[in-house]
Amino acid sequence: xxxVIAEDSVxxxxxxxxxxxxxxxxxxxAVGDAEELLAAVEEHRPGVVVADVRMPPGFSDEGVxxxxxxxxxxxxxxxxxxxxxxxERYAADLLATNxxxxxxxxxxxxxxxxxFVDALQRVADxxxxxxxxxxxxxxxxxxxxxxxxxxxxxxxxxxLMAEGRSNAAIAAxxxxxxxxxxKHINSIFTKLDLPPADDSHRRVMAVLRFLEVG
Amino acid sequence: MPSTTLRRALVRSLRRPPWSAEAWRDTRFIAAGIPMAVxxxxxxxxxxxxxxxxxxxxxxxxxxxxxxxxxxxxxYGVDVPPPRPGDSPNRLLGRLRLVLTWRQAAYHLxxxxxxxxxxxxxxxxxxxxxxxxxVFGWSWLLPATTGLREWxxxxxxxxxxxxxxxxxxxLAGLAAWVEVRAAQLLLGxxxxxxxxxxxxxIAESRAGLVDxxxxxxxxxxxxLHDGAQQRLTSxxxxxxxxxxxxxxxxxxxxxxxxxxxxxAQAAIDELRDLVRGLHPAVLEDRGLDAALSGIAARAPLPxxxxxxxxxxxxxxxxxxxxxxxxxxxxxxxxxxxxxxxDVSVRTTGDRLRLIISDDGVGGADPSRGTGxxxxxxxxxSVDGTLSVxxxxxxxxxxxxxxxxxx
Numbered sequence: 324x325x326x327v328i329a330e331d332s333v334x335x336x337x338x339x340x341x342x343x344x345x346x347x348x349x350x351x352x353a354v355g356d357a358e359e360l361l362a363a364v365e366e367h368r369p370g371v372v373v374a375d376v377r378m379p380p381g382f383s384d385e386g387v388x389x390x391x392x393x394x395x396x397x398x399x400x401x402x403x404x405x406x407x408x409x410x411e412r413y414a415a416d417l418l419a420t421n422x423x424x425x426x427x428x429x430x431x432x433x434x435x436x437x438x439f440v441d442a443l444q445r446v447a448d449x450x451x452x453x454x455x456x457x458x459x460x461x462x463x464x465x466x467x468x469x470x471x472x473x474x475x476x477x478x479x480x481x482x483l484m485a486e487g488r489s490n491a492a493i494a495a496x497x498x499x500x501x502x503x504x505x506k507h508i509n510s511i512f513t514k515l516d517l518p519p520a521d522d523s524h525r526r527v528m529a530v531l532r533f534l535e536v537g
Numbered sequence: 538m539p540s541t542t543l544r545r546a547l548v549r550s551l552r553r554p555p556w557s558a559e560a561w562r563d564t565r566f567i568a569a570g571i572p573m574a575v576x577x578x579x580x581x582x583x584x585x586x587x588x589x590x591x592x593x594x595x596x597x598x599x600x601x602x603x604x605x606x607x608x609x610x611x612x613y614g615v616d617v618p619p620p621r622p623g624d625s626p627n628r629l630l631g632r633l634r635l636v637l638t639w640r641q642a643a644y645h646l647x648x649x650x651x652x653x654x655x656x657x658x659x660x661x662x663x664x665x666x667x668x669x670x671x672v673f674g675w676s677w678l679l680p681a682t683t684g685l686r687e688w689x690x691x692x693x694x695x696x697x698x699x700x701x702x703x704x705x706x707x708l709a710g711l712a713a714w715v716e717v718r719a720a721q722l723l724l725g726x727x728x729x730x731x732x733x734x735x736x737x738x739i740a741e742s743r744a745g746l747v748d749x750x751x752x753x754x755x756x757x758x759x760x761l762h763d764g765a766q767q768r769l770t771s772x773x774x775x776x777x778x779x780x781x782x783x784x785x786x787x788x789x790x791x792x793x794x795x796x797x798x799x800x801a802q803a804a805i806d807e808l809r810d811l812v813r814g815l816h817p818a819v820l821e822d823r824g825l826d827a828a829l830s831g832i833a834a835r836a837p838l839p840x841x842x843x844x845x846x847x848x849x850x851x852x853x854x855x856x857x858x859x860x861x862x863x864x865x866x867x868x869x870x871x872x873x874x875x876x877x878x879d880v881s882v883r884t885t886g887d888r889l890r891l892i893i894s895d896d897g898v899g900g901a902d903p904s905r906g907t908g909x910x911x912x913x914x915x916x917x918s919v920d921g922t923l924s925v926x927x928x929x930x931x932x933x934x935x936x937x938x939x940x941x942x943x
Contacts, residue, residue: 338770460833
């Protein structure tokens with residue numbers, strides 16, 4: 324798959340190129356700011372973009388803004404944002420445009436290459452990848468109503484769902500059976516009042532509900 | 538104390554010959570005060586002028602005092618700070634009521650003219666000294682019948698003139714000293730005002746210091762963030778890549794790579810915590826609200842966070858609020874055995890109020906617990922307050938009030 328990387332720190336940019344190429348991506352462009360990123364996406368139409376949140380010239384949220392433009396103009400391009408620290412509003416902004424094919428990870432996660440590649444793959448495949456720290460932050464934000472009804476276990480499951488994990492991955496991480504996870508998820512859907520429809524769509528809706536409350 | 542000051546002044550002036558620069562400076566200084574007293578002298582001698590002069594002096598106390606201060610500064614090098622301007626909505630009447638005005642009026646109406654009288658005397662003595670000590674030089678101009686042409690008389694007069702010339706610098710020095718003291722007492726700020734000014738200066742310098750420390754923390758944080766942290770991440774990424782790519786290396790080599798990779802990741806985590814302890818980047822970039830939700834998420838127990846901010850908050854105050862919540866949550870996790878913490882942060886007027894309440898066992902004593910003492914000191918560094926309500930058996934509520942702007 325073709326990938327574009329946008330990261331202003333040369334050291335990390337080179338490293339990211341190496342990692343992506345090592346796992347079989349074709350890095351068609353590696354740029355240093357948001358403007359170049361948009362130009363590169365326009366030109367190459369990659370399958371996935373990996374972008375830093377803070378980039379020149381403002382060093383604030385250029386990456387998020389660029390990601391939103393990309394998601395709007397080229398919805399087929401998946402975007403994985405990397406951030407020095409967690410800011411759940413970035414995640415909310417990002418997911419407000421489209422809930423599939425987006426990811427938001429702490430920058431330090433790239434150090435664990437396997438996890439990083441795993442998350443990248445999920446995003447490239449049209450899934451979601453939210454950093455556990457983002458999810459934890461979303462949980463502390465004044466959740467009243469629907470989320471209050473969830474049991475602690477269901478909240479754990481929802482948190483993992485929000486990170487973008489599959490049922491099997493959730494089961495493995497919570498050390499329960501797949502069917503138990505499915506039961507929890509069904510119960511979450513019922514409590515959050517999500518109509519039975521396409522299952523993956525409902526997963527996204529549940530995650531969104533999660534974000535909306537914040 | 539005044540007697541030693543006086544003695545020192547005497548010794549100084551006795552050492553001062555009449556032709557020295559100091560003698561002339563003293564004289565020039567006191568002489569410059571004479572014209573200012575002339576209207577009052579006129580008023581005293583001419584009762585018709587009394588009311589008019591009184592009115593002028595009373596309405597012009599400030600410019601007059603400023604003029605006196607200017608004289609002290611430019612001719613004598615003594616800076617008498619102006620008293621603090623009183624708040625007087627009704628300008629003239631309000632000012633008249635102020636004690637400082639009366640102190641100034643006393644200076645302009647009584648003390649100043651008396652001092653000027655002394656100054657005039659000193660100037661007169663200087664003149665007399667000059668005239669008498671040079672009697673040999675000019676007495677031949679006088680008619681021969683004058684007794685002054687008798688040389689014993691002339692000798693006596695010369696001796697008197699020299700004595701006056703020696704005494705005059707001394708008197709001028711004394712008069713100048715009295716003028717300075719009087720001006721400091723009556724034109725300068727009184728003790729309470731001095732203390733008030735001092736407190737203000739200290740508060741200002743403390744605020745400056747707190748800001749400087751905060752700025753320094755932020756600089757270090759930025760350096761670590763953009764430098765060491767990126768390098769470490771890059772290093773860990775390379776090690777992770779090596780771990781993934783080199784499948785056919787001897788197991789002991791792989792072991793070394795794995796260990797190095799894990800060490801590097803641990804170092805990143807440690808550095809991240811360290812940086813957060815210095816000054817979290819998110820606080821600067823995204824503000825207090827975002828930074829607080831980060832702490833709440835990392836807390837080892839459930840935290841309900843409610844932040845409502847309106848209006849600007851000084852960066853230093855934001856930092857204090859951030860660290861207060863952070864440390865309070867650490868305290869709760871360590872001691873309170875709580876199941877749930879509620880954190881409310883809101884602005885009410887120009888105050889920022891933090892309320893951290895838990896459902897733990899209570900019994901927190903702010904006079905003993907070092908954590909709470911630290912929090913109190915932090916709040917106090919920006920003139921904030923901290924109060925703890927923690928009965929045995931709980932719950933505990935910590936309320937911190939901080940000024941929004943320093």
